[in-house]
Amino acid sequence: MNYNKVAEILDNAAYYHRAIDQISFNKSINLDEAYGIQSISMSRRYLRGEKLVGLKMGFTSKAKMEQMGVHDLIWGRLTNKMEIKSSQTIYLDDFIHPRAEPEIAFKLNGNDLNSLTIESVKEKVDSVAIAIEVIDSRYKNFKFSLEDVIADNCSSAGFVLGEWQETTNTIEDIVIKLKINNELVHEGNSNAIMGNPWESLVAAVRLAQENGQQLNKGSIILAGAATPAAYLKKDCTISAEAEGLGEVMFKTK
Ligand code: OOG
Ligand code: MG
16 A cells, blocks of 8 residues: 555645545554554645644543544644644634544653653653643544554644643642533543553653654643543634643634
8 A cells, every 4th residue: 555645645634624534444554554654644744834843642541442442542743733822713614523622731841751750750841731632533424443543643633732830730630621611511530541641641752762753842742631522513612621720722613
């Protein structure tokens, strides 16, 4: 199979926000090939001027694995073009079938990331924040295999960051809420993320290293959602909040 062609199809689907058939319907690809396709499709974005700003982890909680029927950790890449400013209005016509999920974000401080453990991980982090991720699978009906979703850069489409907080603010065992028009839609505990959200960062850094993906000072890592994602509708206010981390929101048109 021609990986460049598949990467182009996925990149076009994202760029023109048009849903496509799952790759796995026609070809069986393995995990390495799926990450290879992700990497090629990201190169197309970089050629258009997008800049890598960090990584996102996926399927780090049971809630997400169960919602999507996929049971392995995945990781994808975030670019500056995906950033939604706090309180910004996004246009749903720019997406296929977007969903939102509450997340915890880490900002790296540029310290050496070698042999990261849960004990040492905090020294590598400048700050933490509540965030919302917008995911928008390029596959019809938001259905995919593990390999499909990896090739599709793990459905990454947007993210909005709350105000950065000191790492002394605990992110362990805190309640995270997703609200639409101020009504609670999903609620989870941060420890649903791999038992402890810091574990997700340890895994992200390990995966980046294994794959030669550099993480510079200021890189952002999304830990993965602790709750299922919610479909977005027009004319809504979507907010996420977590104990001690404050609140973040954006709007839809
Ligand atoms: C894949 C992305 C998963 C998360 O936080 O678990 C993800 C998807 O659900 O489409 O971002
Ligand atoms: Mg996510």
